[in-house]
Amino acid sequence: MTSLQKIPVPAASVLAASLHDADFADCYLLPDPQPARGVFQSYLELAALTPGWMSALMAMRNRVVRLVGLKHLGSLSPQDGGKPAAAYRIGERVGIFTLEQLHADEVVVGDNDKHLHVRLSLLRQRQPDGSTRLALSTVVHEHNRLGRIYMWVVGPAHSLIVPLMLKQVMRAQRR
Template sequence: MKAHRIAKIPVPAESRLAPSLASADFADCYALPDPQPQQELLALWLQLAARSPRWMNLLMSLRNRAVRLVGLKHLGQLQADAAKPAEAYRVGDRVGIFTLEGLHPDELLLGDNDRHLHVRLSLRRLPAQEGPPRLALSTVVHEHNRLGWLYMAVVGPVHSLIVPLMLRQISRRQRPKA
């Protein structure tokens, strides 16, 4: 993998999400070079979310308005409270559109459970092998009903475009200038 390349990979077997894969309705994972190997994972996630493109916030606003019509949660924006430092978060706190489900030295777990589906994310540091240290951002979704299936029929393909674009944002900004 090139130093700045983002690659689609299987959800790592070591991930705390791996046991839920057998019953998942959707799962994907993207690996990228770790832009800040010494940074705590929650702080890195907060940076990633804060750097999401403006058009993503517009998509979230459209999503929030549309899903109100069918009784789903208004999730707000991807970015968390900019004034709250990473060390102030505790398991159970909202971090942007997600709830902090787990915070481990090697893996951050975020999720949201609504009446239509349960979404879980993992930001995991991969064990060092050849080349630079890498991160894996995994998404695992369990649909609760037909509304979840319909939602993922629309969001799934978009998700597979948006996640690599988000990761490129942080990758570009962290790359040393030549």
């Protein structure tokens, strides 16, 4: 597989158990460029390849949402780019998210505040032919009206931006 595919959140993902009451969920399947690396290392590398335009959108988002009481999240890529994957602990910040769970084939990061609980999973899926793919899932639970309004705006944008960003990341990985 060399292209990006939109798929349901995999049943094998930790996030699958929370889908029954999720307000937003999506998943994209992409090639695994480094199957020998740990899945958290793969997540850090994906985050580090965040395109400049996405970082600019996050900066704009941070400025706008502070006006309505949402928090400034920072940027997607971890600020401590030199920190090895093995040095991170559950509960530590990794870019805009907190490391929630780490398993052999899946990492879950998220952000939970009074408005939303956003979680991302990167799941390494082993294929029958021996290859692996990465499933990047997003699941959101809205806690209140402001969270619903935020997702009313961000949900459609997310569905356009994430595939574009992942395609650009995939091109960068092939270089």
